Amino acid sequence: MKIYGDRGSGNCQKVSITADFLKIPYEWVDIDIMKNESRTEAFLKKSPMGQVPVIELDDGRCLAQSNAIIRYLAAGSALLPVDPFAQAKIDELLFWEQYSHEPYVATSRYHMVYLGRTKEQREPMRVERAEKALDLMEQLIKGKTWYVGDAVSVADIALVAYTRLAHEGGFDLAARPEVKAWIARAEKALGLSPVNRH
Ligand SMILES: N[C@@H](CCC(=O)N[C@@H](CS)C(=O)NCC(=O)O)C(=O)O
Numbered sequence: 001m002k003i004y005g006d007r008g009s010g011n012c013q014k015v016s017i018t019a020d021f022l023k024i025p026y027e028w029v030d031i032d033i034m035k036n037e038s039r040t041e042a043f044l045k046k047s048p049m050g051q052v053p054v055i056e057l058d059d060g061r062c063l064a065q066s067n068a069i070i071r072y073l074a075a076g077s078a079l080l081p082v083d084p085f086a087q088a089k090i091d092e093l094l095f096w097e098q099y100s101h102e103p104y105v106a107t108s109r110y111h112m113v114y115l116g117r118t119k120e121q122r123e124p125m126r127v128e129r130a131e132k133a134l135d136l137m138e139q140l141i142k143g144k145t146w147y148v149g150d151a152v153s154v155a156d157i158a159l160v161a162y163t164r165l166a167h168e169g170g171f172d173l174a175a176r177p178e179v180k181a182w183i184a185r186a187e188k189a190l191g192l193s194p195v196n197r198h
Contacts, residue, residue: 001019001024001025001026001027001055001056001057001058001107002027002028002029002055002056003015003016003019003026003027003028003029003053003054003070004029004038004043004051004052004054004055004056004113005028005029005030005031005052005054006030006031006032006033007029007030007051008108008113008114008166009033009053010102010109010161010162010165011053011066012052012066012101013161013163014053014054014066014067014069014070014157014158014161015053015066015069015070015073015173016028016092016191017086017157017161017190017192018069018070018074018079018130018154018157018170018189019070019073019192021079021157021191022073022074022077022079023105023123027118029144029177031043031052033051033052033083034114034195035071038050038051038052039153041156046062047062047064049064049065051064053066053069055073055142056071056143059098061074063118066158067095067097067154067158069195070154070157070158071090071091071094071154078151079152079153079154079157080153081148081149081151081153081188084093086148086149087157088146089149090154090155092170093147093152093158093159094154094155094158097158097159100129100132100133100136101130101137101159101162101163102131102162103126103129104126104127104129104130105130105133105162105166105169105171106124106162106169108122108126108127108130108170108171109162109165109166109168109169110169111123111169112168112169112170113126113168113169119170122170124127125151127170130166130169130171131157131171133174134163134166134171134173134176134179137159137176137179138177138178141178141179141181141182142178145182145185146180146182146185152185152186152189152190156182156186157186157190158161158184160187160190162181163179163183164183164186164187164195165181165195185189
């Protein structure tokens with residue numbers, strides 16, 4: 001399998017985190033999004049969506065969308081329970097992450113890390129919604145170890161990718177101790193080097 005991705009992108013990191021955890025062998029192909037390498041004719045043949053991550057299986061089939069990819073890779077593993085309701089609860093969070101978390105937390109980070117904007121130059125609407133998303137995460141994890149069920153799952157991978165990088169988008173997790181503790185647990189369970197948040 002090939003993973004086409006940008007190492008700095010949380011969406012792409014979700015895929016490498018999942019593949020590494022499941023010991024799925026892959027070749028990483030660097031795509032520089034700042035050079036529009038995900039918009040070339042050759043890349044658009046693999047995924048007309050023109051974004052990373054994309055995986056290409058050995059038989060040539062391609063799949064885009066980070067959460068679809070990690071769900072596919074995790075099928076049949078401990079990261080994706082077989083119970084349909086548990087799977088649907090995971091999907092609930094995967095859809096929520098893409099609609100209510102990533103466009104605000106990740107995009108604010110993109111503006112600062114990739115485009116070099118200052119914290120003050122972030123878009124107020126995105127900041128407000130990102131803060132709300134992080135607050136909801138704090139509420140949902142209270143009293144629990146993992147977001148769904150009693151083991152680390154693809155829901156935790158989808159959520160941890162950008163949440164552990166939230167400080168790079170100017171967000172402070174100090175007032176969200178449950179989220180901070182969950183990030184540490186997830187990093188340990190998934191074998192990730194802890195991100196320095198200071
Ligand atoms: N919903 C997509 C979002 C993918 C996405 O936004 N990719 C960004 C990098 S994080 C990208 O490829 N940007 C370059 C572009 O849009 O040209 C996913 O979860 O995979």
